Amino acid sequence: MAVWALGLNHTTAPLDLRGRFAYAADQLEPVLHGLRSTLNRRPETAIVSTCNRTEIYCAGDLGDRERTLDWLANSGGVSPALLRSHAYALEDGQAARHAFRVASGLDSMVLGEPQILGQMKDAVRAAEAAGAMGTTLNQLFQRSFAVAKEVRTSTEIGAHSISMAAAAVRLAGQLFEDIGQIRVLFIGAGEMIELAATHFAAKNPKSIAIANRTLERGEKLAARFGADVMRLADLPSRLHEFDAVVSCTASTLPIIGLGAVERALKVRRHRPIFMVDLAVPRDIEPEVKGLEDVYLYTVDDLAGVVQTAQASRQAAVAQAEAIIDAGVQSFMHWMDQRDPVRGVVPLIQQLNAQTDEWRALEIARARKLLAKGENIEAVLEAMSRGLTQKMLHGALAELHSADAEHREQTTEAISRLFLRRER
Incomplete structure (x- = not known):
């Protein structure tokens, strides 16, 4: 039995291509069923999907790897050749090392960011619910979590990290002289929006509003920040009220189109709008960025901002890599003990x-x-x-x-x- 990983991330694929392979948490279980039904040997399988990566981890026959790539390409509506040019395929020790680095935040756009660990745990829960998790993958992920915990407690890899949300606030501060005088709209009610709202609320903006497809969930988040709540259907008619818009939903299609933003600017008499699209696929049509009075940033645009705080943490990377090396050796020893033939x-x-x-x-x-x-x-x-x-x-x-x-x-x-x- 081999362990292997197939995926693409922010270093290998552009945002719009990554968007084709993004799966919301509630999609993972049916997607896993669909993938495994196409494979001959139904290997142990888990899918990690975030705004920065989509990765399929398997324990089974390596012959299923090409079939998995074909399935993934088909699910995203692209040719296998195109996907192959942006994807990476890792096996055994390399796959384990990659999983450990991802869990530890070493492979993230924001070095040391902690959200990925929770997202990997969500992936494991979805795989368990789908009946796709077996002994080998369970060992791989549990060891990933243990290594990540050791990295965070033994090194300074996560110290002073700048998250996407904090980067958005920093950029808003460069555009607006006083964030305390602006009206902010958050679209969505997930973890990323909650984090962004927390950072903006600390700057005491003039008002905060939450727009969400489900009002009940939006109201729950709004109660934390004393915010107003609105329906997504009201966005086109109320967009002009807001100076800053931060969006991150699981929608497969853009929520805010070019026409809606043009109409909002006309009502605002071209006062600028600061917009941050943290969603993959995009929540805001990319053409909006071309409007003269709009400052639109995507997750990839924020990369340069978050990189500025990384120099102080590079010294901890070597220490973290040493912990990961030990974890990989331990995992591969477990694999060899379980299947002694592997070593020879x-x-x-x-x-x-x-x-x-x-x-x-x-x-x-x-x-x-x-x-x-x-x-x-x-x-x-x-x-x-x-x-x-x-x-x-x-x-x-x-x-x-x-x-x-x-x-x-x-x-x-x-x-x-x-x-x-x-x-």
Whole structure:
């Protein structure tokens, strides 16, 4: 059994391509059922999907990896060749290392950010609910969480991190002289919006409003910040009221279109609007960015802002990587103990290849002799002798060349390998 990961993230694929493969938390279970039904051996499977990455982790036969890529490409409506040019495929130790780095925040756009750990735990719960989680993947993820905890408690990797939400507030502060004088609208009621609202609320804006598809959930979040609540259907008619808009929903289509923003600007007499689209796929049509009085930022645009705080944490990366190295070694040792054959597979393959080569040579020689009319018994005798000589050559050479110190050990090993008695 092999462990492997197939995915794409913010370093390998642009935002709009990542958006094609983004799955909301409530989609993961049916998506897992759909994926596993297309695979021959139904491997253990889990899917991690965030605004920055979509990754499929499997424990099973490597032959399913290409089928998984084809399935993923089809689900996103792109060609396998296009997806392959932006995806990465990792196996065994590399897959484990990647999972540990992701859980520890080392592979995130914001170095050390903690949200990814919760998202990975959500992925495990979805896989368990779908009946797709087995012993091997469970070990991989539980060890990922343990490594992440050690990294966060033993290093400064997460110190002074600037989240996407904090970066949004920083950018708003560059546009507006006083955030205390602006009206802010948050679209959605998930974890990212809650985090963004917390950061903005700390600056005491003039007003806060929450727009959400489900009013009950929006009201619950609004109560924390003394905010107003509105329906998504009211957005087009009320967009002009807000100076800053932060959106992050699970919608598969944009919620705010170019026309709605143009009408809002007209009512505002072209007073600027600050907009942050934290959703993948996008909540705000990309054409909005071209409007003169709109300052629109996506998750990828915020990358430069969050990078400014990373220099002070780079010294902790080496320490975190050492913890991850130890975790990978431990996991691979567990894999080898569970399947002892894994550790000797390359040697077994080499032995099989070598003996196949010898067999082919002796068969070819025997056929030539038979074609010349040689006696069949003599040919079979020569072929068997040729095979045994080839098989014994290495062992006999070791016996003749071994010094006194190692001859006893060599003799014992060769006796055990070649002088076995059939029971």
